[in-house]
Amino acid sequence: MKVLKFGGTSVGSAKNIQQVANILSDYQQSGQRVAVVVSAMSGITNKLIEVGNRAASGDETYKSLLKDIESTHLTAIRELIEVRRQSKTIAFVKLQLNDLEDILRGIFLLKELSLRSLDILQSFGERLSSYIIAEFLTQEGVPAEQLDARKVVRTNSVFGGAKVDFVTTNSAITKHFAETDKMQIVTGFIASSESGETTTLGRGGSDYTAAIFGAALNATEIEIWTDVDGVMTTDPRVVPTAFSLQQLSYEEAMEMSHFGAKVIYPPTLQPAIKKNIDLRIRNTFNPSFPGTLVTSKSGQEDWPVKGISSIKEIALVTLSGSGLIGVPGVSSRLFGALARGGVSMILITQASSEHTITFAVAPGDATESKKIIEEEFFNEMASGKVNPVEVQNNLSILAIIGENMAHRPGVAAKLFSALGKNGVNIAAIAQGSSELNVSVVIEQKHLHKSLNALHEIFFLSDMAELNVFMLGLGLIGNTLLTQMRDQAEYLLTERNLRLNVVGAANSKKMIFNETGLDISLPKDEILAEGETSSAAGFVEKMIEMNLPNSVFVDCTAGDSAVKLYEKILLNSISITTPNKIANSSSLDYYLRCQAAAKRRGVKFLYETNVGAGLPVIGPLQDLKRSGDKIIKIEGILSGTLSYLFNTFSAGMKFSELVKDAKEMGYTEPDPRDDLGGVDVARKILILAREAGYHMEPSDVTVKPILPQACMDAESVDDFFVELEKANDLFEKQRAEAEIDGKALRMVATLDEEGKATVSLEAVDNSHPFHGLVGSDNMVVFTSRRYFNEPLVIRGPGAGAEVTAAGVFAEIITIGNFLIN
Template sequence: MKVLKFGGSSVATPERIRAIADILKRYHAKGEKFTVVFSAFGGVTDSLIEMGKLAAKGDENYRDKFAEFSRRHFDAAEELFDQEHLDIVNPGLEKNHQVLKNLLHGIFLVREASSRTMDYVLSFGERNSAFIIANFLQQEGIPAGYLDARKVIKTDKTFGAARVDMDLTEKAIQEHYQDNPDIQVVTGFIAADRGGLTTTLGRGGSDYTASLIASGLNAEAIEIWTDVDGVLTADPRKVNKAFTIPNMTYAEAMEMSHFGAKVIYPPTLMPALKKNIPLTIKNTFNPDYAGTLISDVPDPGGHAVKGISSINEVALLTLSGSGLFGVPGIAGRLFSSLAQGGINVILITQGSSEHAISFAIQPKHALKAKKRVESAFEYEMRMGVVNPVRVEEDLSVIAIIGENMRYRPGISGRLFQALGKNGINAIAIAQGSSELNVSVVINRNNESKALNALHETFFLSDTKELHIFMVGVGLIGSTLIKQIMDQADFLRETRSLEIRIVGMINTKKMVFDESGIDLKNWKSALTESETKGDMKGFIAKMKELNLTNSIFVDNTADESIATYYEEILDSSISISTPNKIATSSAYLQYQRLKTIAQKRGVQFLYETNVGAGLPVISTLNDLIISGDQITKIEGVLSGSLSFIFNSYRAGTSFSSIVKEAQQRGYTEPDPRVDLNGLDVRRKLIILARESGYPIEAKEVRIENILPPACQQAPTVEAFFAELEKADDYFDEMRAQAEAEGKVLRMIAKLDNGHASIGLEAVDSSHPFYGLSGSDNMIVFTTERYKERPLVVRGPGAGAEVTAAGVFAEIIKIGNLLY
């Protein structure tokens, strides 16, 4: 014998009831013996509760709700039955509805609905659905009989969540099924006390009904048919990559249900566990899918962690003080005071110092629990050896669950590493000696982020998903988007890396998509967005989304955006940027940003601040970390200035070369930023600070090369006009250098902490002599590289190399997150 149970979503419409009939026909055709338990039609129980509440308040609107209830069941019958069977079903429904109508009227008159009365009200949902379906199965050729569970499931008088008398119930079930060989269609959720008063079995009551019947019949299997493909690794509403667990033990299922898994409820498992009856969770809408098998057979080859579950809202109370240390009976007094108040404890944790005991409960009981515990320890508090109970709210409990965890070292380490790298703080931790679960209390606003981080760690560890929030989609930004799009398949296949751009902003618009903006159509998505570009709003939305592995990418040179870096890093979001403003501003702020990044365990990467895509900063850091000492740094640090002076030959004008550099995107919009050495100064400051020198901008000596008229020009256009007039001035400098066999180079130097920038003429013996195009070159003279300095050379400007440098940092951050 099998016991099948179908939930409210499975019987919500006549169409779905027909689908269930098709499933049962297949069982019947195969000669299988089974009985079926049904919940009320989807939404009906809530409707009955509302009717009762309205009637109890004297609100006549309960009559409208009753009319809807009645009409829904008559309409379902009208659609399901032929006239012959309709003539049988409708009188039964009319009888039920008349009783319910009279009952609600009585509640309305006395303005009161006790738990006992409400149990009777709620019984009409299951009674109607099972009655309709039993008759429909008969019409479809299945020999079905209607069984009101009140005949066989016997309970005490704890209305709302009655306790089952197992001996009476099993005896009644066995007697009824011996006398009724037809397929029994049973009402879920409802029962009766010894005197016949209607009771209900509480949350998950219909599943419990199925398990009780299976236990009474010593059934071979229980099947719970619902609207999902089984027990999932996590809540799919919060973790979109959650998948079905093929099999699990009763203990694992019990833990999952305790920590919020909605598919199965603890009472359901107890009768099945006692009789060792395997239980399968199946999907009514996908009947051929295997679902999840719950039994006593462990899966030693499966995942160490079977599932990740959470309790969305808890309060954490802490009793602390020196008076707890070494005193027997403290825990007993504490938890007795809670038990006497009917307060259920979700989680308990106590340090070995015995200085404090923390426990999690439902927030609605927090104040009551605080008062009860403080009353129990009133004497100790008056003596000053126990502190007032501390209450922390807006918390959640996350639990990883699995019997195999005890055999796999490092599980807890991976859990805390995943949380830590996503900036999620563990407020309290609990682990049982069986190692079946590890529970962590965290801030409630981090629940979804934590679930996704842990799910990725334990189930998708081969797949890394990064969430990018991109500011600036101009030349560098659009090039970076193209590079990410072009490399997507390669990264997915060879590095198991998924990069999703989930937020994007320019000066006019911003757009967000948690699943990832379609990079083939990103321009239209941004253009057609109805949300105006607002940097403050963009940061707020990024923080609100609170996605795992978030990276903020700033492709601009905007000073105002750099002011948000501290807030971003402090929100545990990594940053990659070619924007040099933050790292070259006040030294104290530079230091502060690096400290916050380190404190929050996130990355603040700015390799492209110096040398675009060249490994300049990373090389410098590697030298320092390995114990080398930097004595001098010399560099042609500007790709634009490198291009300008490398291209400046006899027969070309200086102004035309500068114009060409601007058109190629090598220079800043105003080339004077480059020619005045301001951009180079920022880069030199960064190199100096990375070398350990707390240099400020005013300490860098710059040799100006532009005549005053060029400096003072009011616009870029006016600047170029003045630059043309100065062509002879620059031509004279070039000619003099050539006459000496030299070339002009704008060189930045850091020598024993002294920083300077100037235009120099160098001969063929100098490393900078042979530079070409927009190449940068940085020469490191160190204790190890004293005789032959270390040289880094390559393209130092251009959207392609800069974007590639940012892209490399994104991948680096992704690798560091795992």
Template sequence: MKVLKFGGSSVAKPERIRGIVDILKGYYTKGEKFTVVFSAFGGVTDALIEMSALAASGDEAYEAAFDAFRQRHIDAVEELLKDEFRAVVLPELERSHEVLKNLLYGVFLVREASLRTMDYVLSFGERNSAFIIANVLRQSGISASYLDARRVIKTDKAFGSARVDFKLTYQKIREHYAQHPDVQVVTGFVASAKGGLTTTLGRGGSDYTAALIAAGLDASVIEIWTDVDGVLTADPRKVKRAFTIPSMTYAEAMEMSHFGAKVIYPPTLQPALLKKIPLYIKNTFNPSFEGTLISDHADPDGHAVKGISSISHVALLTLSGSGLFGVPGIAGRLFSSLAAAGINIILITQGSSEHSISFAVQPAVANKARKRVEEEFEYEMSMKVISPVKIEADLSVVAIIGENMRYQPGISGRLFQALGHNGINAVAIAQGSSELNVSVVINRTDEAKALNALHESFFLSDTKELHLFMIGVGLIGSTLIEQIKNQGAYLKEKRGLEVRIVGMANSRQMLFQEEGIDLDNWKAALQEKGMDMDPAIFIGKMKELNLSNTIFIDNTASAKVAGFYEDILNSSISISTPNKIAVSSGFAQYQRLKAIAARRGVQFMYETNVGAGLPVISTLNDLIISGDQILKIEGVVSGSLSFIFNNFKAGTSFSEIVKQAQELGYTEPDPRVDLNGLDVQRKLIILARETGLPLEAEDVEIENILPTACREADTVETFFGALANSDPHFEQLRAEAEAEGKALRMIAKLEGAKATIGLEAVDSDHPFYNLSGSDNMIVFTTERYKDRPLVVRGPGAGAAVTAAGVFAEIITIGNYLS
């Protein structure tokens, strides 16, 4: 015998009921023996509750709600049944509806809907659906009859969630099925107490009905048909990449149901477990899919973690004080006091110091629980040996569940690493010795983020999603987007990284798409769907989405955007940026940002601040970390100035070369930032600070190579006019250097604590003499590299190399988050 159960969503519409008929005909024609349990039509139970509440409040609107309820079932009959079957069913339904109407009128008159009355009212949903579907099955050629479960499932009189008399129920089930060999179509959810009073088994009780019938008949299998493909690894509403668990044990299923896995009603599992009846969770809308098998057989080769679940709203109460230490019976008194008050405890944790005991409850009973506990320990609190109960609200419990966890070391480590890398703080931790469940209490705002981070870590460890928020989509930003698009498939296949740009902005508009912006059409989407840009709102939205593995990219030269770095890092979000302002401004701010990043366990990366895509900062850090001593740093660290002076030859004017560099995107929008040495100054400050020197801008000596008229020009356009007038001056400098066999180079130097920037003429023996294009060159003279200094050389400007440097940092951060 198989026991099948179909939930409310499966029978919500006539076309869905036809699909069920097809499924059952498949079983029937194969000669299989089965019985089937039905819930009320989808939404009907809620409608019955609503109309009862209206009636109890004296609101005549309950009549309209009742009329809609009645009409819905009449419409279903009209659509599903032909004349002869319709003629049988409609009169019975009308008699049933008349009883319900009178019942609701009684509730309206007395202005009360007791639990006893509500059980009777709610029974009409299941009774209607099962009666209609029994006749639809008969019409389709299946020998079926309607069974009101009140005839066979017997309970006490605890209305609302009655307790089953198992011995009597199983006896009734066996007796009924022995006398009725055809397919029994059973009402889920409802039962009866001694004397015939209608009771219910609690919301989700139709599953329980199926399990009770299966246990009474010693069935071979229970099939719970719902609207999802079985039990999923996590809540798909919060974790988009959740997938079906092929098999799990009863114990694992119980843990998942405790944490709110909606496809399993917790009491269902007990009768199945006692009789060792396997249970399938299957999808009515995808009947060929295998679904999830729940049995007593563990899969030793399966995932260590079977599922990740959560309870979204909890409050954590803590009882603490020296009076707890070494005192027998404290825990007994605590939990007995809560039990006497009817308060259910979700989670318990106590450290070995015995200084405190924490326990989680539903927020609605938190104050009641505190009052009850403080009454119990009133004497100890008056003696100041136990502190008043502390309540922490707005929390969630996230749990990883799986029987195989006990056999694999490092599971807890991976859990806390995933949470830590995403800036999620564990408020409390609970784990039993069976290692079936590791529960962590966290802030409720981090629940979805935690679920996704853990799901990725335990189930998708070969693929990690990176969520990027990018401000600045000009030359560098748009090039970076193109690189991400072109390299996306490779990264996913070979490196296990899926890079999604979730938010982007230019100076005018910003766009957010949680599933990732289409990189083929991002420009049009930003223009057509973007909202007005505001950096504060952009950062706020990034924090509000609170996605796992979030990385902030700043491709601007904006001091305003850089001003948000502290807030971003404090939100446990890593940063990659070519924007030099944050780390080249005040030394105290530089130290502060580095300290926050270290404290929050996130990455603050700015390799492209010096040398674009060249490994300058990382090389310097490697030297320092390995114990080398930096004696001197020399560098042509401006790609724009390198390009200008490398191409400033006889027959060309200096102003033309500067204009060309600007048009190629090598210079800042105002080339004076480069020519005044300000850009080089920032880079030298950054390098000095990486060595540990507290260098400030005023500590750098800069030789200003621009004439006064160029420096004081009001606009970039007038600057170029003044620069053209100064061409003879620069030509003289070039010619004098050439006459001596030398080349002009803008060189930054750091020697000891002395930092200088100036235009020098270097001869052919100097490393900088043979630079070409926009190449940068940095020469490190150290204790280890004293005789032959270490040289880093390569393109130091341009959107492509800078974007590539940022891209490399994104990958580095992604690997760190693994």
């Protein structure tokens, strides 16, 4: 014998009832005897409560709502039952609805809706649905009959949540089933008292009915048929990657139910546990799926955590004060007073110092809890021994659950680490000695992000996802998108990392999609449906989305987004950027951004600020972290200037060389931005700060290489006119250097006293800079360890490909940091 229970959604329409009938027909044809418990049609119980409330308030619109209830059932009959058989079914329904109407009329006249009356009202939902289903099954060749559970399930007279008399009930159920061979379609949720009055079994009562019948009949299994594929790892409405579990223990199921899992109601399990009967949660609309087995043992999966449950809305109430320390009976007084006031606590935690006791309640109970405590501890508060009661609202509870957590080191660490890396603060923690459950209280606004982050770390450790927000789709940004697209399969298969671009923008449009943008499309198509773009608007939307494992990629050249870096970091979003403005602007802002990243435990990476794709900042930071002392930094830090002076040779006009470089895209639109040394000054400033020197931009001395007339030219064309006049000046410097066996190089230098300069220098063939070719950059670190043989780093220092590759590498670094 199996007991099957079908919920309101499963029997919510004629089409759904037909699906239920197909399932039951399969059982009948296989020779498996089953008893079937059904709920009211979807939404009917709520309507019955509403119709009662309207009648009790003297609102005659209850009659129209009653008509809606009647219409729902008559429509189902007409769609399910053949015309020649409809009269019997309709007559039964009409008779029941007439009784319902009489009861409502009495409620309307008395202006009173007692719990006793409410139980009677609610019973009609199951009474109607079970009869219609039994008649349809009989018509379809499955001999069935309605069993009104009030005939066999006996309870006390506590209306709204009656207690079952199992001795009487078990005897009545056993006797009834011994006398019939027909499939019994049992009304869920309802029962009757010893005096024959209708009672209900409380929230989740239909599941409870199934467990009662299963235990009485010694069923081999109780199947709870609902609209999901079993018990999910977490709420699939919040976490799209949630999946169904194969097996849970009774204890795990009860813990998950307590913390928000809707497919199982805890009291349902009690009769099954007592008889050691397995439960299985199955999907009416996917009957071939085996669902989740709930049994005495946890599943064999190797996951330490079996599920992540949550309660979206709770409040924390805290009692504190020196008057609590070492005083016997404080907890008894507190919890006793709350119990007398009818307040149910969800979570309790107490500091080891006994100075504070904190508990979580439903938001609606917070004010009442505060009032009860203040009355109970009035004298202590008046004397100052106990502090005023503190209430924190807008909170949620997260709970990780699993028997395999017991004695498994590192589970709690993963929980706290994942939350911490995503900027989620924990307001309270509770864990039982069984280690079956670790619960934390967090801000409600972070619940979505937290569930996704924890689900990924505990269930999808073989595949991690990083949410990427890209601002700036110019040359570097677009190149980066191409690289991400080309490497997507490799990252997924070899690194188990998925880069999910959820936001993208250029100077005109921005677009967001939490499930990810299609980066295989050209950038114009990606942005086609976007809204008007601004750096501030992009950042606000990114913060509002509050996604886990997020990184902001700034590929712009201006300062609009830079001004928001501190805000981004303080919202626990990591940053990678080739934009060097933030790190070369005021020292105060540089330090604030560094402090914000450290405070929130996120990454602020900018390797491409100095060497494009060349690793310069990383090695410098490694030297500093290892205790080395930087004595001197010398650098060729501009790919453009490197190209110009590496290429400049006898017979060349310097002005023509610059013009050719501009046409090839090597220089900025205005070459003075390169030749003026400002870009190089920013880079040596960044290196100086990374080396530990607190310097302002004004502390870098740039020795101009261009005549003032070139700098003062009103246009780029005028600049080239003036530059042509200076050809002899540049040729003279080149020739003098060549005579001495030297070469001209634009060198940035930081000495041990913290003096930074940028100047055009002639270096001999003993210097590493002498042999540079093309647009290569080079940085030379002289330190206490690298004194006689300085550390030399050389490679391409400019270009969209290498710069984008450097940013791409930092995105992967951030992904590994956030997810591992």
